[in-house]
Each structure stands twice: as C-alpha cells, then as structure tokens.
Amino acid sequence: MEDTEKRERYERDETEETELEETELNETEPEETGMKEPALYDRREQERLYIRQERMHRRRLRRKKLLSGAGRLLVGFAIVIIVCTYLSRFANASLIPVVECKKAGGGTITHTIKTSGTVKETKKIPVYVPSGFRIDSISVEEGSSVKEGDVLLTFDLEQIKEKDEEKRLELNSLYKQRKEAIKAELSVAEIDRQISEVSREKYQYTSLISLEGNVLAKQDMQITDVNVSLGSSSGEDAAFLGSPLSGKYNLMAQVSEEDAAFIQKGDQGMVQTAAAEEGEYFEVKSVSQDQENPFAYNVRMRVPAKKYKIGASVNVTFTRTSGQYDYCVPWSAVRTNAMGTNYILVTRSKDTLLGESITAQMVEVTIQEYNDTDCAVSGSSLSKEMNIIINSDKQVEAGDVVRLKEN
Amino acid sequence: MKYIGRLLVYFLGFICIIPVLFVVTGTLMGNTELASVLAPVLAEEGGYAGWHLIPSWPTLKNLIALLLDTPEYYVLFWNSIKVVAAILVGQFIFAVPAAWGMAQSRRKWSGIAFSVYIFCMLLPFQVTMLSQYLVLNSLSMINTHLSLILPLVFSTFPVFIVYQSFLDIPPTVLEAAKIDGAGQFQIFCHIGVPIALQGILAAMVVGFLEYWNMVEQPVVFLQEKRLWTLSVYIPELTVENAGNAFAFSLFSLLPAVVIFIVGKEFLAQGIAIQGTGLEDK
Structure with missing residues (x-):
C-alpha cells in the first residue's frame, strides 16, 4: 500500500515539474508574437499561476518531509515496542518464582524422641566385713562387677596376726581359768561362754589369715557403693553396697513435658549403647513427673542386668506414630500470616492475559499434629485434588504467578 | 477581535486536551502522590479529588514498570x-x-x-x-x-x-x-x-x-x-495501582x-x- 502511495506522489511531483516547465515556456511565447496587451495580461496571469504552483510545490515538499518524519516515528515506535516486548518477557520470566508441588495427601505423623538414659539398680545388698581392721588395699571400686570368690579388700595381715595371737593368749588364759574353776568346783558356764566367743573371733582371724587378709565376695554382684577407705579401719557398717547381677535393672530416661505426651506405659523404646549400634526394644514401665523439675518426666524401663551395667549411659529412642490424617504436609508448606493464621499455598490455574497461568492461592488450615518435619493439617477448603506448594526458590505470596519446577 | 477569536480557539483546544494532559501527568506521578490526590475517589473518603498539572515528585517508575516489567x-x-x-x-x-x-x-x-x-x-x-x-x-x-x-x-x-x-x-x-x-x-x-x-x-x-x-x-x-x-483491559483501579493504570492508558x-x-x-x-x-x- 505504501509503495503505491509513494509512486503516486512521485508521479504527481513529476507532472507538477513538467507543468512548471511548460508555464516557463509559455511565458516567452507572447513576447515573440508581439501582442502587447494580451501578453501583459497573460504574464500577470501566468505569474500568479506560477506563484500558486510554487506555493503548492513547497507545500507538497513540506508534506513529504512531514510524512517521512512520521514514517520514521512509526518505525521507531515499532522497534521500541518489539524490543520492550522481549525485554519484559525476559524480566517476567526471571522474576517468577519456581515452585515445587506435592499432591495433597494423607499420612501419619511419626514422633521420634531421642534422649539418654541411665541404668540404675533395682535393689542393693550390703556387704559386711570384719570390723576393726586396718585396710591395706581395696580391690573394687564403684561400678565394678565381681564374681563369687573375687577379692573385695585386703586387711593388714600383721594386725590380724597380732590380734590372732592376742586371742590365742586370751583363750589360753581362759582355759587356765576354766581348769582352776573346775578344780575349785565353781560354775564354768560364764567362762565357757567367753571361751566360745573368743574362739569364734579367733576362728575369724585364723580364716582371714588363711586367706592372707583378703575378703572375698560371696556372690556375683556389681559394686554400687564403697563405704571404706584405704588406710582406715573397717567399721560395723556395710563396707560395700552391691547389686546382684541377676534379674533386671531400671533404665531411667528423662524427657521434656511435651515429649512425654507421646510416651505412655506399654510403649516400646529402643535402647542403644554407644558401643552397640543395633538397638534393643524394651517396654516402658512407667512415665512419671520428676520430683525436682516439674517440667521433666522420668521414663522407666526394665533392662536385663546381664547386658547393662549400672550407671551406664545409653541412648533411648521412642517412636510414636499417630493415626491416619487426611492431609499431611511438610513444614515448609505451612505459612503464617501477620494475623497468626496458618495457611498453605496451592496452585490454581488462572486465565490471565499471558494465557493460562498458575497462581498461588491461599488455603487456611488448622494444625492438628506435627513433628520436626511434617505437619498434619485440616481445613474446610482443602481437597485431594490440590497441588500444594512445598518449596520455592523465591518468596511466594498468595496471588503470585508461579512456575512449576520441571522434573 | 481577531486575537479574541484566536484566544477562544486556543482555550477550547486546551479544554479538549485536558484529559490527555491528566493521563500524561498521572503517568509521571508517584503512587503516593496519586493516592493523595485521588483518595476521595478511590478510597471513598470525603471531599473532592484534586489534581496537579505539574507532578510534585515526578517519576518515571510507572513508565519503566509498564515498558519493562509488564508483558x-x-x-x-x-x-x-x-x-x-x-x-x-x-x-x-x-x-x-x-x-x-x-x-x-x-x-x-x-x-x-x-x-x-x-x-x-x-x-x-x-x-x-x-x-x-x-x-x-x-x-x-x-x-x-x-x-x-x-x-x-x-x-x-x-x-x-x-x-x-x-x-x-x-x-x-x-x-x-x-x-x-x-x-x-x-x-x-x-x-x-x-x-x-x-x-x-x-x-x-x-x-x-x-x-x-x-x-x-x-x-x-x-x-x-x-x-x-x-x-x-484497564487494570482495576485502586489506590495502589493508579500509576500503573495511568501508564497503561497513556501507552494505549x-x-x-x-x-x-x-x-x-x-x-x-x-x-x-x-x-x-x-x-x-
């Protein structure tokens, strides 16, 4: 269309020029003929014509100039628009958050509570040793296991021997007294009692001497308390407290108040010692509030005495799986607005000016149960068809246009 | 008399282009300024909407946003x-x-x-x-x-x-x-x-x-x-996107x-x- 327009204008200009030439030629004509009056008239007329045509020509030139200016304007405008079209598309594409989605689905919430526990004895038995002896060496310490016949401590042998000698002399003198009493026909009952007492003591010393001053364990046990000290004399009280190596020990683990809600009597807890990677499961016997710290709860389990040492620290893991929930989402999908309302964002395709676009839509939810990673939610507007945004590379707000991550 | 006629023509011409002037100045205004002058209309507050023929704080933000950021x-x-x-x-x-x-x-x-x-x-x-x-x-x-x-x-x-x-x-x-x-x-x-x-x-x-x-x-x-x-398409006119709407109108x-x-x-x-x-x- 433009071509025809240009050609037409060009042709018009050409005809104009020839017209001008013709008028110039015509100008000379009357002079040659010598007709003055009409020539003058013609000249004036033709001058006027000439001026008019000149003016028209100038106007056309101006128009031509204007048109080329306008044409340039049009082309410039078109170029700017085309460039900006691409630029805006690029800018838009780079600003759209790319999101990862997950189909809404149900599931369970698993609570895993990790804590450490200590093995404690179930009952203690006292170990008495003969009193009044200096202790030369103590062979056990708190926590050591002893078998029947193992040495617990050693008394000063010299002192025993001295005491044994004392008792022997005492016994000798008692026998003499008895003989004398029989001779004098006096009652020997009192002396006999003394003799049996002293000889019992002497027997003790003798047997100690035969063991070279060692005191031996009478049964398998684990020593929990040592009440004697090296260099001092043994007393009347129990020298050691021990716990028998048979039966079961208590395993006490402390958990926080909120964790305690997920542990109850009868649950299974996994116990791991540092050495053994593989854990064993034991039943929880009781969960009770701590006496000193009201925010802590003590979990008691029973572990076999054969495998666990008293005082040993072990790792305990409790796992509790909730009932089936209709909607479970990762924590990263749950957002909170300024009002404190929890919501999730779901994708919704929307008819926009750029065609079918995916936008994020807000769905209010209530948190039912959660653990460190997942969250069970409920909400009246939730449905199984929803695609929940669980992750995005940029901040996403409700209503934003988003792009799905390509797998 | 001749001048009066010419003045009248210019005056009427000016009245005719006032809406275009509004669009141009509106495009150059920031959103804060637009919000303040258009608040009676858009936010349904009392009084009448005002207008500045010369923007108090001219900005090209709306234009750039439209040209480069609005596919x-x-x-x-x-x-x-x-x-x-x-x-x-x-x-x-x-x-x-x-x-x-x-x-x-x-x-x-x-x-x-x-x-x-x-x-x-x-x-x-x-x-x-x-x-x-x-x-x-x-x-x-x-x-x-x-x-x-x-x-x-x-x-x-x-x-x-x-x-x-x-x-x-x-x-x-x-x-x-x-x-x-x-x-x-x-x-x-x-x-x-x-x-x-x-x-x-x-x-x-x-x-x-x-x-x-x-x-x-x-x-x-x-x-x-x-x-x-x-x-x-005219963006839904609210106080927040008034500048956007003006730029859009101008470029339409x-x-x-x-x-x-x-x-x-x-x-x-x-x-x-x-x-x-x-x-x-």
Missing part, C-alpha cells in the same frame, strides 16, 4: 495490532471493490443495495450484537480473534467513504480509459484506486482509530483474557496518536474530497 501490556498490544491490521487489510480487499461496483453501476439494484448499506451503517453495534453472536457461535468462532475481524472486514463504513471518493472520478476519464482499450479491472486498478486513494487511506485511518478503541466486540465475543485487546493512546500523525494528511484530504463530492451531488 501483559505487549500481549494486549500485539493482539490489538493483529486484529486491527487484519480488519484493515480485509476491508481493503472487500470494501474497495464493493464501493467501486456500487459507484460505477448505473443499474437500479445497485442504488437499492447502497441504500441497504447505508441503513446497515446506521445500525449501532449494540443492535446487531445478538445476531452477530448467534452467527459467530454457530460458526464456532466465539473466543477467537476471527470473531472480531470477520464482521468488521465487511463493515459498511469504509464502503460508504470510498464510494464517495469513487463518485468524484469524472466519467470522462473512465470513458477515455475505456476507449484506450482498458478492461473493467484495469480501469479499477489503474484509474479508480489511484484517484480515490486519498479517500481509501482516510477510511483506513478512521478505521484504525475506531477499531483500536473498540470495546464491545472483544468484551462480548472473547472469553479468554489472553485474546483481549488493549482497549478492553500512543499507537493511535502515531497513526493519527502519520495519517493526518490523508484524513483531512479524504474528508475534504468527500465533502466536495457531497456538495456536487
């Missing part, structure tokens, strides 16, 4: 260009020969046909909307750009204008061509169209301005937003302004020719 604008822009260009090309193909036929035919029925055409031209779109919708729907053209293009390709208005231009061609010129051995088609192509070109271009420019601004057809015939044209106006500047000469001449044509009749 939506370009979608609409190219939709508009596509629709308008298709309509104008179609009109050139169909309306010009139709006008030629009616202008040159001396038979009785052509006069009747032209009267029917004029009658059709008088019918506003709102009247024919339903019937157009029904036809387009049965042709499965609803929600396509064809639904905008096709009815307007056969619009009566360009036929009317070009018809007048063809009437202005002196019969003697045509007779001369005929005597020189030109056929009907040759006469049409080499004599009719070049002579009436001013009128045809005027019809095109008027058509461009009209179709660029059409609103009812896209709203009625298009369902998907991605097919919309510029004139339909620009192509029409450019076409007007380019086609101003044809428009004036085409209409002038038509005027004399009507007088001669």
Whole structure:
C-alpha cells in the first residue's frame, strides 16, 4: 500500500515539474508574437499561476518531509515496542518464582524422641566385713562387677596376726581359768561362754589369715557403693553396697513435658549403647513427673542386668506414630500470616492475559499434629485434588504467578 | 477581535486536551502522590479529588514498570495490532471493490443495495450484537480473534467513504480509459484506486482509530483474557495501582496518536474530497 502511495506522489511531483516547465515556456511565447496587451495580461496571469504552483510545490515538499518524519516515528515506535516486548518477557520470566508441588495427601505423623538414659539398680545388698581392721588395699571400686570368690579388700595381715595371737593368749588364759574353776568346783558356764566367743573371733582371724587378709565376695554382684577407705579401719557398717547381677535393672530416661505426651506405659523404646549400634526394644514401665523439675518426666524401663551395667549411659529412642490424617504436609508448606493464621499455598490455574497461568492461592488450615518435619493439617477448603506448594526458590505470596519446577 | 477569536480557539483546544494532559501527568506521578490526590475517589473518603498539572515528585517508575516489567501490556498490544491490521487489510480487499461496483453501476439494484448499506451503517453495534453472536457461535468462532475481524472486514463504513471518493472520478476519464482499450479491472486498478486513494487511506485511518478503541466486540465475543485487546483491559483501579493504570492508558493512546500523525494528511484530504463530492451531488 505504501509503495503505491509513494509512486503516486512521485508521479504527481513529476507532472507538477513538467507543468512548471511548460508555464516557463509559455511565458516567452507572447513576447515573440508581439501582442502587447494580451501578453501583459497573460504574464500577470501566468505569474500568479506560477506563484500558486510554487506555493503548492513547497507545500507538497513540506508534506513529504512531514510524512517521512512520521514514517520514521512509526518505525521507531515499532522497534521500541518489539524490543520492550522481549525485554519484559525476559524480566517476567526471571522474576517468577519456581515452585515445587506435592499432591495433597494423607499420612501419619511419626514422633521420634531421642534422649539418654541411665541404668540404675533395682535393689542393693550390703556387704559386711570384719570390723576393726586396718585396710591395706581395696580391690573394687564403684561400678565394678565381681564374681563369687573375687577379692573385695585386703586387711593388714600383721594386725590380724597380732590380734590372732592376742586371742590365742586370751583363750589360753581362759582355759587356765576354766581348769582352776573346775578344780575349785565353781560354775564354768560364764567362762565357757567367753571361751566360745573368743574362739569364734579367733576362728575369724585364723580364716582371714588363711586367706592372707583378703575378703572375698560371696556372690556375683556389681559394686554400687564403697563405704571404706584405704588406710582406715573397717567399721560395723556395710563396707560395700552391691547389686546382684541377676534379674533386671531400671533404665531411667528423662524427657521434656511435651515429649512425654507421646510416651505412655506399654510403649516400646529402643535402647542403644554407644558401643552397640543395633538397638534393643524394651517396654516402658512407667512415665512419671520428676520430683525436682516439674517440667521433666522420668521414663522407666526394665533392662536385663546381664547386658547393662549400672550407671551406664545409653541412648533411648521412642517412636510414636499417630493415626491416619487426611492431609499431611511438610513444614515448609505451612505459612503464617501477620494475623497468626496458618495457611498453605496451592496452585490454581488462572486465565490471565499471558494465557493460562498458575497462581498461588491461599488455603487456611488448622494444625492438628506435627513433628520436626511434617505437619498434619485440616481445613474446610482443602481437597485431594490440590497441588500444594512445598518449596520455592523465591518468596511466594498468595496471588503470585508461579512456575512449576520441571522434573 | 481577531486575537479574541484566536484566544477562544486556543482555550477550547486546551479544554479538549485536558484529559490527555491528566493521563500524561498521572503517568509521571508517584503512587503516593496519586493516592493523595485521588483518595476521595478511590478510597471513598470525603471531599473532592484534586489534581496537579505539574507532578510534585515526578517519576518515571510507572513508565519503566509498564515498558519493562509488564508483558501483559505487549500481549494486549500485539493482539490489538493483529486484529486491527487484519480488519484493515480485509476491508481493503472487500470494501474497495464493493464501493467501486456500487459507484460505477448505473443499474437500479445497485442504488437499492447502497441504500441497504447505508441503513446497515446506521445500525449501532449494540443492535446487531445478538445476531452477530448467534452467527459467530454457530460458526464456532466465539473466543477467537476471527470473531472480531470477520464482521468488521465487511463493515459498511469504509464502503460508504470510498464510494464517495469513487463518485468524484469524472466519467470522462473512465470513458477515455475505456476507449484506450482498458478492461473493467484495469480501469479499477489503474484509474479508480489511484484517484480515490486519498479517500481509501482516510477510511483506513478512521478505521484504525475506531477499531483500536473498540470495546464491545472483544468484551462480548472473547472469553479468554489472553485474546483481549488493549482497549478492553484497564487494570482495576485502586489506590495502589493508579500509576500503573495511568501508564497503561497513556501507552494505549500512543499507537493511535502515531497513526493519527502519520495519517493526518490523508484524513483531512479524504474528508475534504468527500465533502466536495457531497456538495456536487
């Protein structure tokens, strides 16, 4: 269309020029003929014509100039628009958050509570040793296991021997007294009692001497308390407290108040010692509030005495799986607005000016149960068809246009 | 007296361009300023909306945001260009020969046909909307750009204008061509169209301005937003996006302004020719 327009204008200009030439030629004509009056008239007329045509020509030139200016304007405008079209598309594409989605689905919430526990004895038995002896060496310490016949401590042998000698002399003198009493026909009952007492003591010393001053364990046990000290004399009280190596020990683990809600009597807890990677499961016997710290709860389990040492620290893991929930989402999908309302964002395709676009839509939810990673939610507007945004590379707000991550 | 008249003309001209000035200054205002002057209207507060002819804190933010960060604008822009260009090309193909036929035919029925055409031209779109919708729907053209293009390709208005231009061609010129051995088609192509070109271009420019601004057809015939044209889309005007809306309006106006500047000469001449044509009749 433009071509025809240009050609037409060009042709018009050409005809104009020839017209001008013709008028110039015509100008000379009357002079040659010598007709003055009409020539003058013609000249004036033709001058006027000439001026008019000149003016028209100038106007056309101006128009031509204007048109080329306008044409340039049009082309410039078109170029700017085309460039900006691409630029805006690029800018838009780079600003759209790319999101990862997950189909809404149900599931369970698993609570895993990790804590450490200590093995404690179930009952203690006292170990008495003969009193009044200096202790030369103590062979056990708190926590050591002893078998029947193992040495617990050693008394000063010299002192025993001295005491044994004392008792022997005492016994000798008692026998003499008895003989004398029989001779004098006096009652020997009192002396006999003394003799049996002293000889019992002497027997003790003798047997100690035969063991070279060692005191031996009478049964398998684990020593929990040592009440004697090296260099001092043994007393009347129990020298050691021990716990028998048979039966079961208590395993006490402390958990926080909120964790305690997920542990109850009868649950299974996994116990791991540092050495053994593989854990064993034991039943929880009781969960009770701590006496000193009201925010802590003590979990008691029973572990076999054969495998666990008293005082040993072990790792305990409790796992509790909730009932089936209709909607479970990762924590990263749950957002909170300024009002404190929890919501999730779901994708919704929307008819926009750029065609079918995916936008994020807000769905209010209530948190039912959660653990460190997942969250069970409920909400009246939730449905199984929803695609929940669980992750995005940029901040996403409700209503934003988003792009799905390509797998 | 002469000056008073001129002043009056300038004054009236100024009044005419005030809305355009509003759009330009609105585009250059920041959102805070717009919010403060438009608050009575947009936020439904008391009082009257004010306006600053010179923005207090001029900013190009809205313009840049529109040009570089709003691909939506370009979608609409190219939709508009596509629709308008298709309509104008179609009109050139169909309306010009139709006008030629009616202008040159001396038979009785052509006069009747032209009267029917004029009658059709008088019918506003709102009247024919339903019937157009029904036809387009049965042709499965609803929600396509064809639904905008096709009815307007056969619009009566360009036929009317070009018809007048063809009437202005002196019969003697045509007779001369005929005597020189030109056929009907040759006469049409080499004599009719070049002579009436001013009128045809005027019809095109008027058509461009009209179709660029059409609103009812896209709203009625298009369902998907991605097919919309510029004139339909005006961002929902709120205090937050007032600047955006102004920039959008300005840039919707620009192509029409450019076409007007380019086609101003044809428009004036085409209409002038038509005027004399009507007088001669």
